[in-house]
Amino acid sequence: MVRDDNFSQKIKCLYPGDTFLMEPLSDHVTWKIGGPADVLHMPSSVPHLKNVLEIIVEKEVPLTIIGRGSNLLVLDKGVRGLVVKLSRLKDIRVEGNEILASAGVSLPYLSRIALENSLSGLEFAVGIPAGTAGAVINNAGAHGGSMQDIVKDVTVMDLSGEIRILDYQDLAFGYRQSSLKNRKNYIVLKARLGLQKDHRHRIRDKMERYMEHRRQTQPLGAATAGCVFSNPKEGAAGYFIERAGFKGHRIGDAKVSTRHANFIINTGNAKARDVLILMDKIKRKVHENFGIILENEIQILGQGSEDFGR
Numbered sequence: 459m460v461r462d463d464n465f466s467q468k469i470k471c472l473y474p475g476d477t478f479l480m481e482p483l484s485d486h487v488t489w490k491i492g493g494p495a496d497v498l499h500m501p502s503s504v505p506h507l508k509n510v511l512e513i514i515v516e517k518e519v520p521l522t523i524i525g526r527g528s529n530l531l532v533l534d535k536g537v538r539g540l541v542v543k544l545s546r547l548k549d550i551r552v553e554g555n556e557i558l559a560s561a562g563v564s565l566p567y568l569s570r571i572a573l574e575n576s577l578s579g580l581e582f583a584v585g586i587p588a589g590t591a592g593a594v595i596n597n598a599g600a601h602g603g604s605m606q607d608i609v610k611d612v613t614v615m616d617l618s619g620e621i622r623i624l625d626y627q628d629l630a631f632g633y634r635q636s637s638l639k640n641r642k643n644y645i646v647l648k649a650r651l652g653l654q655k656d657h658r659h660r661i662r663d664k665m666e667r668y669m670e671h672r673r674q675t676q677p678l679g680a681a682t683a684g685c686v687f688s689n690p691k692e693g694a695a696g697y698f699i700e701r702a703g704f705k706g707h708r709i710g711d712a713k714v715s716t717r718h719a720n721f722i723i724n725t726g727n728a729k730a731r732d733v734l735i736l737m738d739k740i741k742r743k744v745h746e747n748f749g750i751i752l753e754n755e756i757q758i759l760g761q762g763s764e765d766f767g768r
């Protein structure tokens with residue numbers, strides 16, 4: 459625990475049903491790996507989030523924000539301080555051709571709402587298990603589309619509780635990047651997405667095709683965090699990992715998928731350390747064989763396995 463754990467009691471007293479002490483983060487990320495958070499808090503409204511921020515800022519407690527945990531490797535000793543998970547902020551409003559979605563709305567649900575309203579633009583997102591905030595921050599994308607094609611503006615809160623709107627230019631989108639990615643002082647609350655009217659059957663056909671493609675090429679249903687490495691400019695990371703002979707390779711319970719070599723599956727009780735050793739082996743071999751430096755697409759949180767760095 460961090461030295462002054464008074465903050466945890468304060469938050470727990472205010473919001474007992476939404477605050478969990480020494481909570482295993484493996485239950486909150488899609489990889490099902492990782493040690494505990496000193497305190498995990500899941501606010502159900504923005505004013506509630508603001509109250510919690512006031513407590514921790516005053517006490518200088520380290521803060522980590524997570525969304526739906528679909529891009530995270532949490533290290534084995536967990537995360538110190540307060541982890542705020544925003545998956546309970548789930549308001550969604552359709553206004554003409556726009557959708558206003560709160561941080562925790564999942565992309566598959568958002569795509570379904572778009573379909574029901576005959577709005578096109580979110581088809582690419584149908585199989586991405588992200589929250590809206592995480593998707594904007596990482597500029598999540600697939601099938602030639604990404605969040606940058608539809609985001610109009612994003613509402614953020616800073617650590618003093620002040621709310622502001624960032625417009626498209628402020629977000630500086632790039633491949634799986636945005637200006638929000640390493641700005642730990644902003645919490646994303648919601649995003650306004652601009653879509654276009656289209657025939658519902660056309661939107662549905664596209665979504666079905668994209669889901670079928672995923673079923674054919676990815677280990678759907680397994681505990682993963684999606685692609686582990688970003689695609690280098692030379693081509694698909696999975697192609698080079700497969701050619702380096704890693705399909706099916708395992709360290710402990712961490713195994714390279716035989717369906718898609720850029721996915722590492724937790725087959726049971728994998729540790730973050732196992733994943734890091736496997737990632738390190740893959741990086742070295744791909745560099746040795748092809749001269750390519752693979753960069754992490756997943757983000758690493760917390761403490762433990764420090765010898766492997768980030």
Ligand SMILES: Cc1cc2nc3c(=O)[nH]c(=O)nc-3n(C[C@H](O)[C@H](O)[C@H](O)COP(=O)(O)OP(=O)(O)OC[C@H]3O[C@@H](n4cnc5c(N)ncnc54)[C@H](O)[C@@H]3O)c2cc1C
Nearest residue numbers: 525526527528529588589591592593598599600646683684
């Ligand atoms: C099976 C599977 C398939 C996937 N397919 C794709 C794909 O096709 N394309 C793709 O791009 N990605 C894919 N991913 C990866 C993942 O879904 C994306 O990276 C996604 O953007 C992560 O969103 P999240 O809500 O889970 O964020 P998290 O993983 O919880 O967090 C990601 C980052 O955002 C920060 N963050 C999250 N919410 C907030 C907030 N409200 N305010 C401030 N910071 C915040 C976190 O601190 C962290 O740095 C896949 C993952 C899985 C498991």
